[in-house]
Amino acid sequence: MNLTTKRINAANALVNGSILLKDLEEKLNKIATKISKTIKIDGFRKGKVPLNVIKSRYKEHIEQDAQKEATEEMLQLALKDLNIDSKEVIGDPIITKFDKKDNSIDIEIKISLKPSFNLDTLNSCVPEVKLKSITEKQIDERLQEIAQSKTPLIEAKKDKKLTKNDIANINFEGFVDEKPFEGGKAESFDLTIGSGQFIPGFEDGLIGMKIGEEREISVTFPESYHTQNLAGKPAVFKVKLNKIQLKDTPKIDDELVKSLLPQEKNASLGLLKEKIKEQLELETKTKLYNEELKEELIKNLDNTFEFELPDLIVEQEMDLLFRNSLNTLDPKEFEELKLDANKARQKRESFRPEAKKSVKITFIIDALSKQEKISVQDNEVLQTIYYESMMNGQNPKETIEYYKKNNLLPAIKMAMIEDKILAYLLDEKLNKSKEKSSQKHEESKEKESKKPKEPIQTKTVKKSKTKAE
Template sequence: MKLNATKIDSANANVAATITTDVIATNLEKMAKQLSKTMNVAGFRKGKVPVNVVKQMHGDKLQEDAQAEALRVLFADAIKELAINPEDVIGEPAVTKYDKKEDGSIEVEVKFSVRPAIDLGDYKALIPAVEDKEVSDKEVEERIAEMASKSAPLEKIARKRALKDGDYAVIDFEGFVDGVPFDGGKAEKYTLQVGSGSFIPGFEEQMIGMKYEETKDVVVTFPTEYQAKDLAGKEAVFKVTLHEIQQKGEAELNDDLAKKMLPNEKEATLDMLKEKVKEQLKSEKMSKYYNEDLKPAYLEALVAAISFDLPQSVVSQEINAALNNEIRAMSEEALNKLKEDAKEIEALREKVTPDAHNSVKATFIIDALAKAENVDVSDQEVTQTLYYEAMMMGQNPQEVVKFYSEKGYLPAIRMSMIEDKVITKLLDSKLKS
């Protein structure tokens, strides 16, 4: 097998070769012999099937497998010749030429990408100035008052009046579609805050003005993306009976509130709660400041300052992903225009290419930064983060993790967490210096 392997640059390589008929024939013979030992063919004992019979029965498949094996060996030889670590190869090799000749030989060309070597230089010198965010006493008091209000008990209003926005309504309800009740559409003595947006759009607004023990038909339409597919987009009538109107009672700001808010602290006090809230508010402020202002600026500076060759296979994937995102967001009219004119697609590709290049470049820089700073994120940390976010959203954590795992999203989530962790570490170091 004649082979010519060359490096296009430090992140991309090309292999041109001729796979001879002898190589293919040798591979085919070897595979046929291996298969003959395991095949079950009527009239022959297992393991004693003649090779020529195997070839007659599976000739085409064996021919394909023999050629694929030749390609595999070709690629392995090219990596060895170019002194490339197999672990540095990114993605699958792209066969750009596969030309079968009359004599049975095959001329092939294969392009592949490798992880680029990156010289970060003095990356710490590019960290932007970091301002320490302060939290005022007023902000702390407002947050504690909000916490107290949410934890305050519900109390029945002193006098009977019509229901208004913000009230807590104790109701019975039953839903019907085409006059037929549906599963999950019924409840008794259910407490609903009017204006919370907890129910189907339009439901809570139609309740405003109801009086004690009044029954009313509330007509709504389920959203088209509603989770229960048999109800999505359908009109429903809910028979709603109002039993009671409640409001939040007065919340007292004292040590009892602190004990409720800090259940793991044995001797919780209001002052201790204020300190905890102040820490939380500062963390929120700094996180927002980092994510919205400093991280984008720092990444932009790194991308502009650091030069290295990009793996073209990764760049192409990023460009195609960006192109698909643009197309998905188009109107039907714009899509039709795109289909009629190939130049429009190329113009769109040119539009997304610079950002795609920078995105790929930033990803490799983050990876290099993480190695330089000894930052990593374990699979357990990814799972814990997904669990926490799922619980905050009222979702089943195990189902969320399973969904992301099956979709193949976990590596991207891990990379995002590494990015956040390493840049936060560098910004924190600037703040403390």
């Protein structure tokens, strides 16, 4: 077997070799002999089927097995020649050339390798975490909201007109081009006016209605609406107002406090406010992380770390991004790509920068997960999918089955690990900042206490002169 190997860079290698047909013939005979011992063919005793019969009947299968075995041997020799441990290989090596000649088969194999890098500069990538202090006003507003949610509703009198913050119980049916559409009908639906639950214009159109009144409301679906056949379309909703419910004035008393803190023996309003403050702090931190800092951290990681990426993995990511993009194309552009291979290649190539960034971040996150021993269990992934499916009104079991069937669970698991690690890094930065701030405060107090005290100065009182003086 002729063999040449080349280390293209730290993450890619190339193997070229030739398999002699005489060597392949030995493998063909070996495989055919193995088959003959177990196969049963009419007219022959078990284990006594001639090799030429086996090789003729199972020719394609035997040739594939022999070629696969020879290629695997070539790959193992190449790894040895390159001084590469098989554990460093990522994914399946790709055969880029397989030319059959008179006396040999010329083969070229591309190998992707796990990139090598260190995390010494990691801390410089993590942005500062500055959380706004929770005010007493925010705590009181949240307390009012909680109390309001626990307060029973009051049914309004028949002459009441619907206003903002009222809860309207309605029947409705929507029409586009004078035809009803799927998901546009409901009965006895409770809608808080001003909640923004429906598309713009719908809730405003209800204001002023009386109980029992029917009304037609004209609206237009937003261009970005999630259902494509409705996006940007004008629609008419026929609505009937069944009843109006009002929220009573909330009471913040001992009974409410105890209902909200059932596990606390010494439940008090002060303790409830502390719990609310903790919840608000968590919400503020989560919002800051998700809307700003995680993206900034990923950008910093991408800009700071430079290492070679395995080409095959980048190409696979490009394929994935390209396929996903096809679902968002309008029909005209989709047909153009189908008919023009060059345009399709250009479209796929446009995803290379995004694919390289994605692959790089994945390797960094993987290295961090091993270093910090952070992981996500399979049951956590399933629980997350189950919960999100329920929140979106989907069937959780069907959703999980879809993810399993399309092999999407590993990608979801990796996304959850990434989210967990980014939050961990930001939390570490936040905790260090708090410690530093606390230390400075203590040092300041200590410094103040050691200052020499100035002597108390008393005012000299001049005696007033008497007449006698």
